Amino acid sequence: MYLNVHSYFSLRYGTLSPENLVNQAVTLGIQTLALTDINTVSGVFQFVKCCRAAEIQPVVGVEFRNRQQLAYVCIARNLDGFAEINRFLTQYLLSKKDFPLRAPDFQQVSVIYPIENLDHFTDLGSQEYVGVQAVTNTSQLWRHGHKIKPHQVVLLQPMTYVDKIGFNLHKLLRAIDHNCLLSRLTEYETVLPNEFFRSPTELEAVFRDWPEVINNTQNLLANCTFDFDFSMPKNRKFYTLSKHDDLNLLRKLAEEGMRDRYGSDHAEARRRVDNELKTIEELNFSSYFLITWDIIRYAHSRGYHHVGRGSGANSIVAYCMRITDVDPIALDLYFERFINPERTSPPDFDIDFSWDERDDIIDYIFKMYGRHHVCMVANYVTFQDRAAYRELGKVFGLPKSELDELVANPQAAPPNEYNKYIFRYAKELEHFPNYLGIHAGGILISETPLYQYTALELPPKGFPICQFDMHVAEDIGFAKWDILSQRGLGHIKEAVDLVRKNRQIQIDIHRIQDFVKDEKVRRQLQSHETMGCFYIESPAMRQLIWKLQCADYLTLVAASSVIRPGVASSGMMSEYIRRHHNPANYIAVHPKMQELMEETYGVMIYQEDVIKVAHHFAGLTLAEADILRRAMSGKYRGKPQFARIEGRFFENCKAMGYPDAVAREVWRQIQSFGGYSFSKAHSASFAVESYQSLFLKTYYPLEFMVAVINNFGGFYGTEFYVNEARRWGARIEAPDIQHSDYLTRIEGQVIWLGFIHIKSLEKHVVQELILQRNQQRFTSMEDFTRRVPAGLEQLIILIRTGVFRSLENHTKKELLWHAHALVNNYVHHEGVTDLFELEQSQLALPPLWQEAIEDRYDEIELLGFPLLTPFGLLADEIQGITARQLPQHEGHIVTLTGYLITSKRITAKNGRPMVFGYFLDVENHYFDTTHFPQSLEKYPYRGAGMYLLEGKVVVEFGFPSIEVRKMEKLPFKPDPRLEGITQRIEFKKLRHNQQLLE
Template sequence: MYLNVHSQYSLRYGTMSIPALVEEAISSGVTQMVLSDINNSTGIMEFMRECNEKGIKPIAGMEFRKAKQLLYLGIARNKEGMKELNDFLTEHNLEQKPLPDTAPEFLNVYTVYPYGKHHGSLKTNEYLGIRHEQLNSLFGKDLRNIKEKLLCLQPVFINDKIEYRLHEYLRGIDLNVVLTEVTEADKCQKTDRFFPAGELEARFSRYPFILDNTRNLMNSCVMDYPKGRVNLNRRTFTGYKKNDRELLEKLALAGMEYRYGRSNKQALTKIKHELKVIYELDFCAYFLITWDIIRYSGSQGYYHVGRGSGANSIVAYCLKITDVDPIELDLYFERFLNAQRTSPPDFDIDYSWDEREDVQDYIFKRYGSQHTALLGTMSTFKDRSIIREIGKVMGLPKTEIDGFTDQTRAAINQNNTTFQKIVAIYERMANMPNQRSIHAGGVLITEEPITYYTALDLPPKGMATVQWDMYEAEKIGFDKYDILSQRGIGHIKMAVKLVEENQQRKIDIHQVKDFMNDPKVNFNLRTGNTKGCFYIESPAMIQLNRKLGCDSYRVLVAASSIIRPGVASSGMMAEYIRNHHHPDKVKYLHPVMEERLKDTYGVMVYQEDVIKICIHFAGMDGADADILRRGMSGKYRSKKEFERLVERFHEEAKKLGRPDHIVKEVWRQVSSFAGYSFSKAHSASFAVESYQSLYLKTYFPREFMVGVLNNYGGFYDRALYVQELQKCGGIVHLPCVNHSDSLVNISGADVYLGLVGIHGLNERFIELVPEERRTNGPYTGLEDLVKRTNIGLEQGIILIRVGALRFTHKSKKELLWEIHLLMGARTKPGNINTELFTIDAKNYALPVLVNTRLENAYHELELLGFPLSMTMFELLQTGYRGDIMANDLINHIGQTIRMVGQYVCEKTVHTKKNQRMWFGNFLDAEGNSFDTVHFPNHTPMYPFRGKGCYLILGKVVEEFGFASLEVLRFAKLPILPNPVIS
């Protein structure tokens, strides 16, 4: 009798998860019910799976609300009815129009209006839902006209009194008000729950026809969806499977000739083997659609990187989906595709951040809006954010809430009664869905219209998005195409373009094998000259490559994976480095480790290595090994699954007679990968892009660093990349209205910072100032700039203070006088070209007004985030620059020395005793990097005090030839005071 049941997917309203909802229904004797979440169908497919498993008949529906008011319910009679409901909501979401007060004429949907809220005649499929509290209003009325239209309406939002209180907090969070301001109209009723078996029927006993009507309506609904996971993806590319197969084979063989030449028997054998597996698993369409996407993007001149396990496939390599040669690296195809797989593997295709949306738009237009959608995601209430939200609803002051979220006050907070109350609510709210969002790059391409399975949202991105996440999509039967973006590709794309413009040289950035064999490129890799380069620029990666002496593609592929937390935290990173330097002294745990992992010196580095060991050392089957692999990739982080695999691993290894102590150590290494590590193909893809970046940095460093700056991506902030530009001979100029564009530009060795980097400058003027200059010539002075752009006083002052009008040869102070005299009291821009005649401004005699370098440096700190007129070291009050420089550290191992370093970045980690320690990275006065280690016993709670220079006392330590500073004492140095303030 429950037509109006809600789950947690009625966001910030319902309190029960789908499994909890079904369990509560069973305990209340419910045999069939309608899930009708508010303005969404997120939970419908999960609801049907759960009900089918537990023996309850599921019925799909939706509750439509506008401005907190219930308009009507839609109850699907069948699968077509669910599509009608989803189409109806989708239309209003995508066109951003309000829901109508009356429902449309559905064909396969029952519409239920709340009793008392609908006036006029009801259509055949329309009913009135009456709550048990409203039954008294029927007394003495002539019901003949509506007798067959009355239904039992008992909403379900909560489970018990405690959940009602939780519901009130959720409503407060949703409405952004304190608890006392949540009105009765804002929340459900305390009785909006399942009743004990028979009680609801008893409340309607005086009107048995209402129960009959309700029962009959529910009995007529059949959710005729297939049970269990089925393949719902687009099934063919050409329209016929036979044609797909023939086309894929033709493309693969043509690609083989491009990649390997005509007579490579090894490649041909491998291609034929892969094609056979692809045919048998019916994945031809998946490969062809991915190829089609790559073909389109290539036709537009877009550069992509194909990564992930897809790079294990020679067919993918021949289709130009990836640039990783699986023969060269002896990649493990079965990691990508094997007979145990029921769903297609992932291809991760990266594009430049400014090209991805066009690729997505092509997919929508090519495969149709009814069959294409972006993948959604569900953000949940988490950690400190919940505490803040609960605290606000309770009406607590910000300072008190800040105290509750301060981890250093954890011991004090435990005894605070208010905090204990927050924790009690937190424990019930944790991980509840909070809001729907958009996946990083997943796209679905379906065989049937996608609204059979979900309504669609229109997030800010502007493309239709499903209402559930990748995990739910996979359970239903949808597999995503990952169309991703990253700034690293933007760096490469722009650098290639700048080299062509600035040096008139064309670069084929895909000649990666030449880059890999270039001694200058490999020298920079080995010595850590990699700032700005994709994946190899962080202090940790630079340190690792220097410890390895990394100077080849194969070693970099391994380094890209052993930097991951799973390998590093297990101690296997250090083991790998040690063995890499002394391969003749490697001691293998077991002959199987030597046989299967000789290339990595007996160390499990990649996901494939773990699979190999599970199969060949422990005797596990391929299916369990793949489940373990999926757990490592983060797709199934299930503790229960890992516990089962631990038991199976040990049992099967014992059957093979493996020694207990060796089994224990091998499992320790295997389990350390849980949730971390890369596939070898993924690491290889990253290494290809790293080499492309590093080639550009090696031979065209100025253009490359400009590309990095203009793509606003990278590990470091802009100041460091500007310093890198200066180190490689770039003459970096402050922004100038007569030379700068919106972005950084380069001409020869001269580099002008872009207007976009000026804090506080309006976007309009960032584009208008250079556009007007290109159209009508350089500006002659401040007055000319004001007249031609109609810039206001505030924005004009910003340009003056940053030095963008220095071409006038007037000091900033003179220009500030001039702009105030020119504009008078007018502070805002007016209409452009309002003067009929040019009138010369009055000239005034001013005293000599000069700006000092120190004043300029402070202006730049404020408006750019870093000084260009002076270095951070020149700003120090002290002239002391330390006992030694970074390049001399290796000659002072074991000594305690003092250094002065400019802060670059820090990383916080936790020790085995759960104490915090830090790794720091600094520049010395010569611009060279050095690393610091801050152990808990020598480190205050918050050792870093932001940007600036620090005096560091520490002991020089060395590991694998890499020197760093183990910090004993540490303090930020004062800088010269701002002369304007002082």
Template sequence: MFLNCKTWFSFHYGTYEPAKLIEHASQLGVKVLALTNINSTADCWDFVYKCQKEGIKPIIGTEVRNEDTFCYVLLAKNNRGLMAIHDFLSTHKQQEMPFPARPSFVEEDVWVIYRYREELLGESFAANELIGLDIPHLTLLAWQKYVEVLPFVILHPVTYQDKTYYALHRILRAIAKNTLLSKLEPHEYAAPGEVLMEERELVAAFAAFPSIITRTMEVVRSCSIAMEFHTDKNKKCFTSSVEDDVALLRKLAMEGCVARYGGRNREARRRVEKELEMISNLGFTAYFLIVWDILRYANERGFYHVGRGSGANSIVAYCLRITDVDPIKLDLYFERFLNPNRASPPDFDIDFSWQDRDAIFEYIFMRHGRKHVALLGMYNTFQRRAIVRELGKVFGLPKEEIDRLAMQAEWTPEDKIQGWIKKYGELLINFPTNLSIHAGGVLISENPIHAYAVTERPPKGFVTAHIDMFEADRIGLFKFDILSQRGLGHIKDALDLVAKHRGKHIDIHAVEKFLEDPLLAEKIRKADTIGCFYIESPAMRQLLGKLKCSDYLTLVAASSIIRPGVAQSGMMKQYIERYHDPDKVVYLHPKMRELLEETYGVMVYQEDVIKVAHHFGGISLDEADILRRAMSGKYRSENKFGQLRDKFFANCRAFGYEEKVIAEVWRQMESFGGYSFAKGHSASFAVESYQSLYLKTYYPVEFYVAVINNFGGFYRTEFYFHELRRHGGNIQLPCLNHSDYLTAICGDEVYVGFIHMQGLEDQLAKQIVEERHRGGPYLSLEDVLQRLRPAPEQLNLLIRIGALRFTGLDKKTLLWEANFKSKRIATKVTVSLFGEEREPHFTLPSFEENRLEDLKDELDILGFVVGDFFELLEERHLAGSITVRDLPDYLGQQIKIIGRFVTLKETRTIKRERMCFGTFLDVEGNWLDTVHFPPVYRQYPFLGTGFYEILGTVIEDFGVYSVEVYSMHKLGYKFGTNK
């Protein structure tokens, strides 16, 4: 009887979590429930699934609104009706059209229910159009004489739980309207009484009108939604039939096997046969071919890419060149990729350059049909700081107080308003706020996408489904991950620059050569990896140094060890210790040695979690994979994790393991199962790391220019300019006759791109380059003024950075002349009565050049200096300081060192106190790592970019030196600023 229920997926309106709505309905004995979120069906399949488990009949529809104006409720009589509703909502959302007053639907498929208003009484209605009445309407007399004539039904809205949540609903409406709670208008929020009640109570209210009750029951009986959960809904065939798909995949895999392994490798051929059989049996053939086709197109377009994910454990993927990871060489665990009980296909994460990914999306939409393709959605949620800020505004707190509360992890309310923020803020945690786009998921369905979800087109984006990965997985729509990664842009652009400036074409996929290169091994061992994908962060460089890593397999392990779960569980430190002294490894149990000897008894990869759960804990392979996914949060609102935990412990006890051993094994599994990588995934990362490192080692100028031009990496752009200079780059400030919009190589010099000039308009930056290409080099200041007509403030920026130095004039002279001549051109010098007015001549004094002023201009306009940053520091500060190279000589001693701040990483101790790790550059340009424990971090906070005098003790861990700070002071620049 409840035909108009909302959940929190009626964004900023409903207050019910879907599971709580169903639970509450079940407690009240409700047998039928209709989900009608506002202009959305976002959680419809979760709702259907949970209703079926509770024995409640689900009905799916939507409440259609134009802004705050209620239009009607649509209810799907069947799956065709739901698809029609999805078509209807999607069309209006994508075209940003208002919804019509009277929609048109096939009568057999969709009910249209208007909310009672008096002007409807004179209307005629189609067989599928109804008028909804709520309990407050019963006091109105106008409609009652039409009760046997017009199609009235019970339409009681359910929006919130109780008075507390009614208040929360009004708060959500104020947030949506960006207004004070006290300024909300009554039409902007729900009426009192929109709560769930016992069905008999609702029916009893309409007892005087049995025809209305009967018609409502007829509506309920007419609606039915069917869904076979956990069955593959992806595109079934890549070619014209399943048989042709199987034949094509076999042909491609066998040809690839010969290309990868030669024609006589029996082991490779045997594994290919085994995988092909399982892929076919599980119905994943089209999935593999679709990925292969995407990469075939990418190769045709010259788009560089990397394939990873659990699919990287597959030899078929390796033979199809979806990945460059050899599963035989790495002894990758087959069951992490596929096992006979797996319902979903393996993950293929295909990384493209951020510049190329949109072209790949466009190809997928065209290749498979726009009715069958959509990007995967996701939902942003309210979290603590945003909640405090939003509630602070709603309740009218001053900005200063809101900022203070938002920055505090915990606080005690000082007054009534702060108490409200605390109370309602706790209720708002995890409420979804709006539809967003998954990082790279694409859905390609056999039936039209609208059979499952509404779609809309975000600004400047592709069509996106109102369905997240949890819903998609449950109904059997398995995403293809098409991801954007700037590291690939580094590689692609570096290859182009090497080809352009050196005439060399590098086969970047010749990875075997890179793995055996002693120069690359030395770079990794010294952690000289700045700019290289995944191995440039301070934590990763420290790990490489501690492992003395110089080979591919160790780098593969390091790529997973650095993940949060392994590091925070203490297992990273244990791995390092065992790596250096494997003979002293003590295994928790002989079985653990059998399973984890390769990684010294430490679970490093996701495969390790699966192997231990299966072979040690007696859980089946498919359950072990479910456990791995549950640990990583891949199952929402289900107790799969708890169920499998109980089964693991019960099995282990039955096997006779000691309780403390069981508990420790589980702790290790639980602590990082959700954060570690699949081994093939780590191997893919390591391959890309080697490719980056090869380019950095042999073509450092081209490599760092590519990194700079992709604006990607762990560090700010200025530090890649620093590394470029360290590796031989002759960096020049922007120049009108040599610089491009992006940073460019010109002969033996690198010119900073105009894009880095803060305050320079994009249009002018591009015009400078276009006009130079069209009309040749700029010859003089007058030539620049005539051809570009720059605004005076824009011209001043170009002069201050030295972009007109080709004129041979100093900056001050140029500023004087530019100011005068630009005004003359702007006012168009008039001709006097006595002939053409002559341009006045004047003689300027000689101006002295000032290096500090030039550095300040660089700092103001670029945000950094292209030369030695330490020129900005007064030399007296360096007295008594040491450098990074000196650290081994001062182990355990207190030292002073001057550092230029790079970055910091904050973390918390076991006692939840804040501490951090810092990264600096010393006077020689070498990288310095520091540790700031809580008392020091509180007393000596970081105060932004610039120089710091650091006093501390030199410490060492597995040969890696750093400084434990006990005091730190920021130092100013020579010209007196502290920017």
């Protein structure tokens, strides 16, 4: 009897999760239930699993709507019917067209029309029905009686909510969807008040005079099944034409790569490769490896760089196939972290490409493996507490100021009537899906067409996505590929290209084994000169490298994981540093822990450590340890199962004779990882990329910094990467009409900033400028105005930036006067050249004097930063010591002048804010500061600029910093042009007052 039930996957409409929906059915004694969400199948597999657990017969379908208008409800009679629905739904979601008024001629789908829609066609087909509700006017049926056979009338009673709270929640969701006030919501935009869950007895009572409707409905449901096999793998089965051919190709590639990586007689490599290939064959993952290899082979054929990371880097087969550059033997990684017979979820490869190459890789995958077989994984963007507060606040009509205060600090919100409702319903909304987003990079490649499992949607940008998330994909048997992008790879690729162009040197950037042994690279790392280098450039990472005196690959791998919040917040980062310096001077919590984690001094810093401890210390099975690991990383949603494993952990520890205090401490360390720990292979992959960046910065620092600047990624702003290039010997030049391109370029030791850095300069002006210059060099600013339709405003921006300095022997002020005359007297017709070469006009102006500081202020306004040292802008003399002198003043109060680079605000243990600062001194050295709550309250940060800092020098493991007691922002010299304006304004005021007095 339940043919039209909505879950909260009917976005901003339904009020029940699939689990709660099934629980309600159990309460009411319902034995068969059909989920028909609006234009989506997102909730189908969760719903089916819940129904099977509750011994309810699941039926699935879709309610098709064009905006508010219900067209029909489609019910799948079997899996083929589900595929038909998905194919039809996909067709219209991708084309963004309205659904037709009549459904297609399905083979395995029952279609139910609301009675109002029968006006549009003459008769009903054999699998078409008309749906009636408890409030249906029977006269409508008699009017269409000639079209309807008695067995074609069924009960189409929508079920959307349970009680009054659910009905109110539905109305709030509809107001959010329409972006309107609750008071403006019309009845047409919400469900009818009778669309609540009713028991079978109630429905039978309503139709006691029309029992055939109930019988027809029950017969329709009885003929529907959904025998879906969750355990069967859904990925593409073969890369070649058969399993046998896949295995042969995989073995060939692995063995060739093994000889290349390890030589021909490496016994341990041979043993590992053979064992992995055996497991891969048993678990049918040959095609998964081969498809990954194919994707990377395509990337390399296009000259793209990649990093293979994640748990896939535990695999020596992946290393031999050059999917990853992480050596599992050198790092003692074990394959079972990636694939093992007891693992409870499919593995996935994380493959990083440069941000500007990723889309081409994804396009190749879609074209290579078929558009009906490939899709991106979706992500449910949910209503979380503050997002719910904001949405509900808008619905209730709160002014923006009140709304901002409510979102920023809900605890301080006044207890008025509106806020009472907001807090009440925000709790109900928590975790509700709001809209379908795109997973960061997840891709599915299916053996059968994807409409066997899902409909596809097309987001505003990108490729088609399925209608479920990664958790559902795993549940139903998909192993996904994560095709990710990052700016760090863009830095590396462009730096390699720039070195080839600027120095005629070809670099093989994959020679990682050489890089980690290179003495100059080792010293570069040890001296913590890492700005611009992927993952190791932040102030916090630089501090850690300094404290660890990090100078080798293994220590850097550990640092990449130790820096994560899970380890740091547990106190294990500090403990790791102490033990690193005194490895013999500590006592492990238990000898077994020391044995398991000898490499990390008895400290858990990797996800693998948790699995090792759970399995070898506490006696959990590998499957249970994997659930624990997934819960730790935020990828597992089974809370009851996790609680069971926690209980097993302590039971096993007790049975093994561990003291309770030891078991509790070990569990505390496991819990401290939260959702932030890395797998060791993941850290190793990041360290590989860090070494590639380090090598480039060590030997080719200027080309490397230009690549960092051009990829607009990294921890810092462009200003500080430009300054870093200057530190390494570059001559920095502002954009120039003859030498600069759209992006920044390097010529020998000279770096010409690109036009892209000039604020408010329009792209079409730059494009035309470069096009005209390539045809013929510019001879003057007047020549430029004739050939490029820039307009006066754009011309002024170019003049103030100094773009014409290589053409004109005049000051900017003189050029600005000339610009007005040129643009006002000359009309440029695009695409029409001058018939005759015109004689250039000559400037006849008195000398207009210009101070150098005016250029600095122009640079700050138009580029965002001065091109010379900002210390030259200080109004007063520089005070205090320099950063190099800090270690000599340990424990003393010092004064230091610093230019703010960045700051990080955190909450101290007492709940008050504190800040870590990062500054540049007059000698171009960096230093760190700590601002505790009491100091920060008295001396807060006042934006970008120069500061005079006073504080105590603290040195920890050789790393010096300042605990700031006082901080004062220092004034810059005034812009003389503004001084003149101010004087004129003051003179006018004085003159006006004098006139009033006269």
